[in-house]
Amino acid sequence: MILIKNGKVYTMEAEKIINGDILIDNGKIVKVGKDLSADNAEVIDATGKYVYPGFVEAHCHLGLDESSIRTEGQDYNETSDPVMPHMRGKDGINPMDETVVNARNAGITTVCAGPGSANVLGGTFVIYKTQGNCIDEMIVKDDVAMKCAFGENPKMFYQSGKLKTRMNIAGLLRETLFKTKEYLAKKEAANGDVTKMPAFDMKLEAMIPVIKKEIPLKAHAHRADDILTSIRIAKEFDLDMTLDHCTEGHLIVDEVKNSGFDAIVGPSLTHKSKFELKEKSFTTPAVLQQAGMHIAITTDSPVVPQEYLPLCVSLAVKSGLDAYEGIKAITINAAEIIGVADRVGSIKEGKDADVVIANGDILDVATEVEYTIINGEVVYKK
CATH class of the missing domain: 3.20.20.140 (Metal-dependent hydrolases)
Incomplete structure (x- = not known):
């Protein structure tokens, strides 16, 4: 279980961008919102970071x-x-x-x-x-x-x-x-x-x-x-x-x-x-x-x-x-x-937990990807 906290989340859904959290479990996105918590979750602090769908x-x-x-x-x-x-x-x-x-x-x-x-x-x-x-x-x-x-x-x-x-x-x-x-x-x-x-x-x-x-x-x-x-x-x-x-x-x-x-x-x-x-x-x-x-x-x-x-x-x-x-x-x-x-393609409950966390706007060429998560697993960490 992974809990991403306090990121600038590009959901690509109706609520386009939120400042909030993503809870991941068993390879899926379980919850998207604010002030989420979960016992025994690995917490990734995304404060000041940009969070995108894979x-x-x-x-x-x-x-x-x-x-x-x-x-x-x-x-x-x-x-x-x-x-x-x-x-x-x-x-x-x-x-x-x-x-x-x-x-x-x-x-x-x-x-x-x-x-x-x-x-x-x-x-x-x-x-x-x-x-x-x-x-x-x-x-x-x-x-x-x-x-x-x-x-x-x-x-x-x-x-x-x-x-x-x-x-x-x-x-x-x-x-x-x-x-x-x-x-x-x-x-x-x-x-x-x-x-x-x-x-x-x-x-x-x-x-x-x-x-x-x-x-x-x-x-x-x-x-x-x-x-x-x-x-x-x-x-x-x-x-x-x-x-x-x-x-x-x-x-x-x-x-x-x-x-x-x-x-x-x-x-x-x-x-x-x-x-x-x-x-x-x-x-x-x-x-x-x-x-x-x-x-x-x-x-x-x-x-x-x-x-x-x-x-x-x-x-x-x-x-x-x-x-x-x-x-x-x-x-x-x-x-x-x-x-x-x-x-x-979007960060939504029930979808595959494919998430990218970057240290800035991904459209800025100086931005670096810090985490890549695929199917709920961290597959790259800077």
């Missing part, structure tokens, strides 16, 4: 690209085929890599991680906590989204012959979706009769949850035309989707907002390393949020090291994003967008 990264590749190593530890892009929906991100994660430790020590407690953007369809993302040695024991929710990618990355990886144009990217995605609909219809028509079932196809099996809207597409799209193509296809097949990166979203804000899809914006703390990033700007989160969109902010780690997620928010705030909305973008908004807000 930070949530809505799109990354943490653990799939290991630190200080090349091909031996790069497991986020499988380039043998542009259509690989049957891959699962969790099969490539090394939770003992130092990048995961660095994230945890910086207060990032939950991440949504999975395949990179080499493929038109790249496989499923998994949501996991950043504490543990076995990924299976760290998982919050598995197979939460299907990665798809538009634009320069698939073109670059397959330019030798399999894929050369944006038309073919869209064509391969449509073909797979049509085949999945047909495959699913045949399975349903067979009504359990194995003699009438279509021949097993692992790739199409993996796409069934997308067609049934059980999981969204996680659409890598930077340039405005690629964002619009992703929206066009999602609407055509009546799919759920998130707009990941959405780099030129500020140029087509009405179309992006009217799509009804949420945006996970970034990474903005990078060089403009390719043509489709030429309009990259830290103003994009503010423009989309002020238009009424639900947004999260991403590092896209390892593109930006995971521990700099709050810094990315700070720079977005410097460029016009409201500070509280910025914190929402890496807490409750991120949790809602990836579908785990029932467990993480």
Whole structure:
């Protein structure tokens, strides 16, 4: 049992900020309020400190690209085929890599991680906590989204012959979706009769949850035309989707907002390393949020090291994003967008006890995290 006393608590709930206490027991938040007490509790004095929910990264590749190593530890892009929906991100994660430790020590407690953007369809993302040695024991929710990618990355990886144009990217995605609909219809028509079932196809099996809207597409799209193509296809097949990166979203804000899809914006703390990033700007989160969109902010780690997620928010705030909305973008908004807000993203009774205690405003680059608590356990103490 842990009792955090007298902190400036960012609950990310209706009562946004309180000066008070948090009682933690059995891995959960038991009580949030003032003048709390509990026998036999470990007391953490948070007087003068800032207390946040554990930070949530809505799109990354943490653990799939290991630190200080090349091909031996790069497991986020499988380039043998542009259509690989049957891959699962969790099969490539090394939770003992130092990048995961660095994230945890910086207060990032939950991440949504999975395949990179080499493929038109790249496989499923998994949501996991950043504490543990076995990924299976760290998982919050598995197979939460299907990665798809538009634009320069698939073109670059397959330019030798399999894929050369944006038309073919869209064509391969449509073909797979049509085949999945047909495959699913045949399975349903067979009504359990194995003699009438279509021949097993692992790739199409993996796409069934997308067609049934059980999981969204996680659409890598930077340039405005690629964002619009992703929206066009999602609407055509009546799919759920998130707009990941959405780099030129500020140029087509009405179309992006009217799509009804949420945006996970970034990474903005990078060089403009390719043509489709030429309009990259830290103003994009503010423009989309002020238009009424639900947004999260991403590092896209390892593109930006995971521990700099709050810094990315700070720079977005410097460029016009409201500070509280910025914190929402890496807490409750991120949790809602990836579908785990029932467990993480805010400090509320009954939720997982993922808490960060810092010696100042987390948006101040000089601020240091002093405690990271995951599932009620202190996993980092400065």
